[in-house]
Structure formats: structure tokens, C-alpha cells
Amino acid sequence: MSTRSTALNRSAGLQKPNKPRDNQDLLPGLLLGAPAFLLLLIFLIGPFFAGVTYSFTDQRLISPNPTQFVGTRNYTRMLGFSILTLDSIVDSQTGQPQLDANGKLQFPRSRDFTRDETKYPQYFGLTEWFTVTLGGKEYVILAGDPSFFRSLTNNVLFALVVIPVQSAIGLLLALLVNLNLRGRNFFRTMFFAPVVTSMVVVSIVWRFLYDYNNGMINSFLSTISLGAIQPINWLGDPSTAMAAIIIMSVWQGAGMQMMLFLAGLQGIPAQLYEAASIDGASTWQKFRYVTWPGLRNTTVYIIVTITIAAFQLFTQVFVMTNGGPSDSTTTVTFMMVREGFREQNIAYASAIAVTFFLIILAINLIQRRLLRGEA
Amino acid sequence: MSAQLNSRPKSYTPTSTWKLRKSLTAVGQYAMLILLTGIFIFPLVFMIVSSFKPTNIQIFSDLRSLRAFLPVGDLSLSNYVSVFENSKFPRFLLNSIGMSAVMIVLSLLVNSLAAYALARLRWKARKAILTVIIALLIVPFETIAIPLLLMVSKLPNLTFDKGIAFAQGWLNTYQVQIVPFIAGAGSIFLFYQFFLDIPKELDEAATIDGASKFQIYRHVIIPNSGPVLATVAILTFLGTWNSFLWPIMTVQSEDIRPVMVGLQYFFQQNVQWGQVMAYTTMITIPVLILFMAFQGAFVRSIATTGLKE
Numbered sequence: 001m002s003t004r005s006t007a008l009n010r011s012a013g014l015q016k017p018n019k020p021r022d023n024q025d026l027l028p029g030l031l032l033g034a035p036a037f038l039l040l041l042i043f044l045i046g047p048f049f050a051g052v053t054y055s056f057t058d059q060r061l062i063s064p065n066p067t068q069f070v071g072t073r074n075y076t077r078m079l080g081f082s083i084l085t086l087d088s089i090v091d092s093q094t095g096q097p098q099l100d101a102n103g104k105l106q107f108p109r110s111r112d113f114t115r116d117e118t119k120y121p122q123y124f125g126l127t128e129w130f131t132v133t134l135g136g137k138e139y140v141i142l143a144g145d146p147s148f149f150r151s152l153t154n155n156v157l158f159a160l161v162v163i164p165v166q167s168a169i170g171l172l173l174a175l176l177v178n179l180n181l182r183g184r185n186f187f188r189t190m191f192f193a194p195v196v197t198s199m200v201v202v203s204i205v206w207r208f209l210y211d212y213n214n215g216m217i218n219s220f221l222s223t224i225s226l227g228a229i230q231p232i233n234w235l236g237d238p239s240t241a242m243a244a245i246i247i248m249s250v251w252q253g254a255g256m257q258m259m260l261f262l263a264g265l266q267g268i269p270a271q272l273y274e275a276a277s278i279d280g281a282s283t284w285q286k287f288r289y290v291t292w293p294g295l296r297n298t299t300v301y302i303i304v305t306i307t308i309a310a311f312q313l314f315t316q317v318f319v320m321t322n323g324g325p326s327d328s329t330t331t332v333t334f335m336m337v338r339e340g341f342r343e344q345n346i347a348y349a350s351a352i353a354v355t356f357f358l359i360i361l362a363i364n365l366i367q368r369r370l371l372r373g374e375a
Numbered sequence: 376m377s378a379q380l381n382s383r384p385k386s387y388t389p390t391s392t393w394k395l396r397k398s399l400t401a402v403g404q405y406a407m408l409i410l411l412t413g414i415f416i417f418p419l420v421f422m423i424v425s426s427f428k429p430t431n432i433q434i435f436s437d438l439r440s441l442r443a444f445l446p447v448g449d450l451s452l453s454n455y456v457s458v459f460e461n462s463k464f465p466r467f468l469l470n471s472i473g474m475s476a477v478m479i480v481l482s483l484l485v486n487s488l489a490a491y492a493l494a495r496l497r498w499k500a501r502k503a504i505l506t507v508i509i510a511l512l513i514v515p516f517e518t519i520a521i522p523l524l525l526m527v528s529k530l531p532n533l534t535f536d537k538g539i540a541f542a543q544g545w546l547n548t549y550q551v552q553i554v555p556f557i558a559g560a561g562s563i564f565l566f567y568q569f570f571l572d573i574p575k576e577l578d579e580a581a582t583i584d585g586a587s588k589f590q591i592y593r594h595v596i597i598p599n600s601g602p603v604l605a606t607v608a609i610l611t612f613l614g615t616w617n618s619f620l621w622p623i624m625t626v627q628s629e630d631i632r633p634v635m636v637g638l639q640y641f642f643q644q645n646v647q648w649g650q651v652m653a654y655t656t657m658i659t660i661p662v663l664i665l666f667m668a669f670q671g672a673f674v675r676s677i678a679t680t681g682l683k684e
Binding site: 022023024025026028029030032033035036037039040043044045046047048050051054059061173176177179181187189190191192193194195196197198199200201202204205206208209214215216219223251254255256259260263308312314315318319333336337340341346349350353354356357360361364 | 401404405407408411412414415416418419421422431434435438439443485486488489491492493496497498499500501504507508511513514515517518519520521522523524525526528554555556557558560563587588589592613616617619620623624635638639642648651652655658659662663666667670673674677678
């Protein structure tokens with residue numbers, strides 16, 4: 001009711017014919033808005049465009065040399081990518097493929113190709129990211145900055161796991177605390193408590209929980225399996241470190257998705273459920289044909305916020321693993337800070353930041369598409 | 376139950392199975408809720424309980440059982456005393472409280488004034504400015520953090536160490552942690568949306584009474600904006616209290632360090648789990664208490680905009 005009346009007021013205000021009055025509040029408008037507009041200009045818009053500019057230079061935090069434009073060098077370093085196909089080494093005496101001690105085919109070192117500018121200029125400056133051996137040949141995936149691709153992969157992996165798992169848990173929690181049960185408010189508070197706890201605190205407490213020798217999680221697994229499960233070096237092993245961060249992050253943010261789903265559930269008109277009951281719908285059918293479609297926009301919103309948060313992943317990594325072991329938990333924002341702050345390479349960090357922004361922009365545009373399509 | 380059986384034998388079977396099923400479902404639902412509650416709060420309970428256990432040995436041996444979650448065995452405040460002795464915790468706490476207070480006051484004022492100019496005043500440029508602000512909503516802080524770091528390292532700064540002088544750089548100051556974050560596109564937009572829904576008639580009546588534009592803001596708009604003021608205040612508080620990435624990059628001096636950065640250093644230098652837990656407990660409990668006291672406002676704030684990390 002109130003929104004409708006103001007909408008009327010607004011359109012009436014815009015249609016007023018007396019033109020001179022359209023600008024009648026210019027002076028107070030500028031004066032009252034000036035502090036915020038200036039601050040945004042200096043501390044947000046300015047750095048944004050400065051960052052785009054720096055990404056095409058060799059700007060450093062502190063440097064005796066003047067800054068120079070370097071074209072797209074930072075981007076080619078960051079996004080440079082190539083595949084090198086290697087044939088196995090053949091023994092010149094026997095004509096047979098040379099095998100190593102484990103009976104595996106041996107291949108030339110990729111370094112011989114990436115460091116030889118005259119013979120192989122197309123591979124020069126690239127570094128091995130990973131290799132795939134297939135059908136007697138080795139394919140070496142080369143990248144200008146393998147750390148960047150590892151980071152991007154980690155962000156995508158994080159998003160792909162956290163989106164379904166955290167949404168499902170959030171929906172389950174929302175359905176439970178939406179039941180007409182005594183004490184539901186208490187449960188809502190408990191599930192939401194990790195969300196209001198600082199991520200630094202949460203990360204430190206979970207580092208204790210994940211501790212290899214004395215961590216609660218290893219003790220628990222050992223106890224329930226009667227000693228069958230050996231202690232896992234959660235944060236120290238490249239194969240489990242990202243999983244550990246994902247598990248903790250799902251736990252921390254599920255309460256947030258619960259609250260969003262709860263708001264969505266309460267926005268579904270009760271008449272729809274009554275009509276479904278009259279038609280003899282089962283509980284599952286009600287969920288499938290009333291609840292789930294009714295939560296569509298909430299779901300899109302949740303997926304988008306989780307995806308954006310996935311690409312912003314920083315604090316957990318900084319506190320728990322520092323990107324390691326061997327880059328297994330680096331992320332785009334973590335790399336950006338490592339390059340820009342620790343290495344003081346503002347230019348390269350800016351190129352990472354611009355790429356990061358384009359990813360966020362794309363996610364936002366996709367969200368708009370999805371939400372507009374339905375409305 | 377048996378009385379019912381005697382008085383209404385015919386309706387017995389369906390009613391009681393239905394009741395039984397219903398209460399079984401309720402038992403199942405409660406069991407699930409309690410299990411989930413355990414999953415969601417065990418790390419926090421473990422943190423608080425361990426902060427009162429004075430030695431690592433005690434904490435480690437309790438880990439093998441439910442004692443990890445119970446205040447049993449030797450309990451003392453020695454970890455808390457150690458936090459005060461081994462770090463400048465009171466200083467960090469004062470820094471964070473002080474900066475939060477300044478940030479809340481300034482960001483409420485500056486952002487609501489801008490939103491008022493955009494939502495309630497008639498001037499031509501406002502539409503263009505509003506479009507820019509909506510576009511800024513999707514720019515995450517991480518995008519500008521690095522160029523901003525370079526910029527603040529070069530901003531002129533007044534120093535009072537040896538008389539009044541200009542020094543270069545805002546690094547290692549309070550203002551570097553405050554000034555860049557006062558204005559926020561998100562806060563302006565929250566205020567803007569709220570102000571649109573306040574009836575225009577109130578402004579018109581005040582104008583007839585001879586009120587200036589600022590007086591209308593002060594006496595009509597602000598008194599009617601309780602909920603949005605609370606939302607922006609809460610988000611500003613959480614943002615300042617939890618700020619981490621920015622002060623890690625811009626603040627080295629202990630004297631102006633906020634609590635979260637202080638915690639990171641304390642954690643790195645300390646092998647006594649109990650002491651670290653005492654530190655985390657002291658900076659978490661006040662926020663949890665605030666959250667419980669203003670639960671509705673907290674949930675609304677965080678759910679409308681997403682939590683700023």
C-alpha cells in the first residue's frame with residue numbers, strides 16, 4: 001500500500017510540467033550530498049580507474065624508477081597459456097622407448113622448451129602447470145603464471161562445491177525452523193551464530209579443530225572408527241587442504257542461507273498450500289510444485305551471493321594455510337594481496353584485480369538475466 | 376489416553392495413530408534440530424570452554440571425550456590474564472571500539488544526507504549520480520584495495536610529533552582505517568530506498584511551516600528512519616569490527632592495530648591454545664550478545680545486503 005502510493009507520488013513528481021522547478025533544490029542537493037559523493041569519488045571511483053591504468057604499467061609500491069606503460073604485458077603473463085606435446089625419449093642404441101626405474105616412459109623436460117627463446121619462442125616465459133600422459137605422449141599444460149590458474153581453479157572448485165551443499169543445508173534448516181515448533185527461535189539463533197562470528201576467529205578455532213596431532217576432528221574420527229581412521233593432516237596435505245577450507249566455510253555460512261530461504265518461504269502465499277491440500281497433494285508434491293517454484297528468485301539470489309563470496313575467498317586462506325601447501329589453497333584475491341602487498345607489484349596485482357572485477361561483473365549480469373526472465 | 380478409549384471407542388484407532396505419528400514426527404524433528412544445533416555451535420562452545428583450561432595438556436586430553444565441551448577439571452582465568460600480559464589487547468580493543476563508534480556516527484550522517492539529497496530533493500544531476508551509485512554497488516572492495524593502498528601511501532598527512540608538519544603517507548594511522556570507508560554505495564542505497572517510502576506530505580507540511588531542507592532532514596526524515604539507521608549502524612559496526620584485509624596491509628604499528636589483526640599476530644606467536652581461545656572469546660562474546668539483543672535487526676541487516684568481509 002505504502003509503496004504503491006509513493007510510486008504514484010514519484011511518477012506525479014516526474015511529470016510536473018513546470019520545468020524550472022525541476023532543478024530548484026540544486027544547491028542544497030549538492031551541499032548535502034557533497035561529502036559522500038566526494039569520498040566515493042576519491043576512495044572508490046578514483047582507485048578503480050587508477051587500478052585499470054596501473055594494470056597496463058610496471059607500477060610498484062615503492063620504486064626509484066619512473067613508471068612506464070608496458071601494454072598488455074601483465075595480462076599476457078597472467079593469462080598466457082599453451083599446450084606442449086612431447087614424444088617419449090627413444091634410446092638411440094636400441095630404438096626402444098627409454099623407461100625409468102618404475103617402468104614408466106620418460107619424456108624430455110619441459111624446461112628445455114620454455115627456456116629456449118631462439119628455438120621455441122612460442123613457449124618462452126611459460127611455466128609448467130600440470131601434465132597429462134595419454135597414449136604414449138605427454139601433454140604439458142604451460143601457463144604464464146601457473147599460480148594464477150591454480151587460484152582460479154580453486155575459486156571455481158570452491159563455488160561448485162559450496163553452492164549446492166550450502167544451499168541444500170540452508171534450505172533444510174529453513175524448512176525445519178519454519179515448522180510450528182516450540183523453541184524454533186532458539187534454533188534459528190544457534191544456526192545463525194557462526195554467521196555473526198568474525199571469519200578470523202572462526203578460521204583460528206577451526207585451525208585447532210583440524211590440527212594434525214591434537215585436533216578434535218582427528219580425535220573424533222579415530223574414536224568413532226575405533227582407531228581405524230588414521231589422523232589426517234587436513235591443512236598440511238595438498239589433497240585435503242582445500243576440502244578443509246570448504247567444509248569450514250559451508251558450516252560458517254549455512255545460517256545465512258537459512259535466513260534467506262526462510263524469508264522466501266514466508267513470502268509464499270498460504271492459499272497456494274491450501275489449494276494444493278484440497279487437490280490432495282502429498283507433502284512431497286507440495287514441496288515440488290509450490291515451495292520450490294516459489295523459492296526460485298531466492299535460490300538465484302543465494303547462488304549468486306555464494307558465487308561472488310567464492311571469488312572473494314581470502315580470510316580463511318590467509319589465516320589457515322597461507323595459500324599452501326604448494327598453492328593448493330591460493331585464490332584470486334589471495335594472489336592479488338600476495339603480489340600487490342608482499343611483492344609490492346602494484347601493476348600485476350591490479351591486472352588480477354581487473355580480471356576479478358570482470359568475473360564479478362559477469363556473475364551480476366547473469367543474475368539480472370535470470371531474474372528478469374522470470375518476472 | 377485410556378479414558379479416551381473408554382468414552383469414545385469408535386474413534387480410538389485413527390485418532391491415536393494420528394497423534395502417535397504426529398508426536399513421533401515432532402520427536403524426530405526435535406532430534407534433528409538438536410543434532411544440527413550441536414554441529415553449528417560445537418566450535419564456539421569448545422572455544423569458550425577451552426579458554427578457561429589453563430594448559431595445553433588439559434585441553435588435549437579432554438579432546439578425546441565430551442569433556443572438550445564441558446567446563447571440567449582445572450579451571451582458571453589464567454589465560455585471560457596472559458592475554459593482557461602478553462599483548463596490547465586493551466589497546467586493540469579500544470582502537471576497535473573507538474573506530475567503530477566514529478565510523479557509525481560518520482557513515483550514518485554522510486550517507487543519509489546523500490540519500491536524502493537523491494531521494495527527496497529536486498535537482499537535475501541526481502539521476503545521473505544515482506545511476507553511478509547503483510553501478511558502484513557491484514564493485515567489491517578487493518577490486519580497489521591495491522590501487523587504494525598505493526594512493527593512501529602517498530596522501531599528505533599532518534603530523535604533530537615535532538610541531539605541526541606535513542608528512543607523506545597515511546600508512547599506520549587511524550584515518551587510513553576510517554576515511555576511505557565512511558561513504559558507501561550500499562549504505563546510500565539502503566537509505567535511498569527507505570526515504571522514498573516516507574510520505575511526501577510530511578515534507579510539504581514542513582516546507583509550508585518554513586522549514587529549510589536541512590531542517591526537514593533533521594526533524595522529519597531522520598525521526599522516521601529508525602529501522603534503516605539500525606541496519607546501516609549494524610553493518611558499519613560489523614564491517615569495522617571484523618576489518619582484516621585492509622589493516623593487515625596498512626597498519627604495522629601495534630598502537631593503532633584493531634582487534635582482528637591483533638588476534639592474527641597473537642595467534643602466530645602463541646602456542647598456548649587456551650590463551651588464543653581467551654582472546655577470541657573476548658572479541659566474540661560481545662558481538663554475540665549484541666546479536667541476541669537485537670536479533671531481528673541483525674538478521675534483517677545481514678540478509679538484505681550480504682555480510683561484508
